Amino acid sequence: MNEKRTKLNPIENNITLTVSVSVAVAIAGSSTKESLAEITSLPPKARVRLYKMYLKSQLSWNVIIPAENLDVEGLMLQKAIVIRLLDDFASKKASKNLGYFMALTTLERIGEGKVREHTGDVLFPVEFSCITFKIFRGEILEGVVDKILKHGVFLRCGPTDKVYLSHQKMADYKYVPGENPIFMNEKMSRIEKDTVVRFIVVGARYVEAEKEFQAVVSLEGDYLGPISQNAT
Incomplete structure (x- = not known):
């Protein structure tokens, strides 16, 4: 024009x-x-x-x-x-x-x-x-648990709620079913809805159609894991 x-x-x-x-x-x-x-x-x-x-x-x-x-x-x-x-x-x-x-x-x-x-x-x-x-691979961030599934949890981190933590990436934590399911380890540390979790990003991608970022994260590393409950 x-x-x-x-x-x-x-x-x-x-x-x-x-x-x-x-x-x-x-x-x-x-x-x-x-x-x-x-x-x-x-x-x-x-x-x-x-x-x-x-x-x-x-x-x-x-x-x-x-x-x-x-x-x-x-x-x-x-x-x-x-x-x-x-x-x-x-x-x-x-x-x-x-x-x-x-x-x-x-x-x-x-x-x-x-x-x-x-x-x-x-x-x-x-x-x-x-x-x-923007979420970068290798970055250590914090997110809030939003959804708990049998094979992992979804977290909110800033504007995105597409942060996935697989049960395979949270060592020693086991799924505990129930009305309000949780993940818990032998030390009674709990990952439940609204728990603040510190994690490391192992992969991230941008989905153009939705204008959203998705990330896969892990708790494998020092000082990673739940740091507080009931964030909201």
Whole structure:
């Protein structure tokens, strides 16, 4: 589609966005808000381990403003661009390279608009900083037990609930059936629903159709296993 430049001036001012938590919740649900709240409540030294899976990225996207919304200028136009960027950011959800799009933090630059010839809509190039969440193989993380099956458990970790811990990867733990099934070892250590578990990631993949990451994890290693019960 043909485009042409307009006289709309680029906006250079940095804008620090204060909607990061609400954007993250819109993308990933209430568990994301809880995760971010837990991190910000910790002392700086304790945040290092938890921040490993959170990445800061700088991106350049194009934002399209419909022609009917172009009767504004200055700060009102800037606001319209920011709102559209936030909508686009939330609907994007995740990408293979960057992980889950969690929070848009700073709008660095809004470039000169280009009118799309056949529609009259205007395309603005924008540069911004954001926080993303991605699980890496070999990383040690913590998750909350969400579902317990005979052959393993599914955990929630940040925005994903597709973290699988097989019974073969939790040494000495045996499945105990019942109305509320659990895994338990000889030392009476229990893995049950809502238990916080520290694990190591042994494999991760991105499912494009669902825009989701899936991970396989293990408790084989030092200092791994359940660390608290009843997280919710």
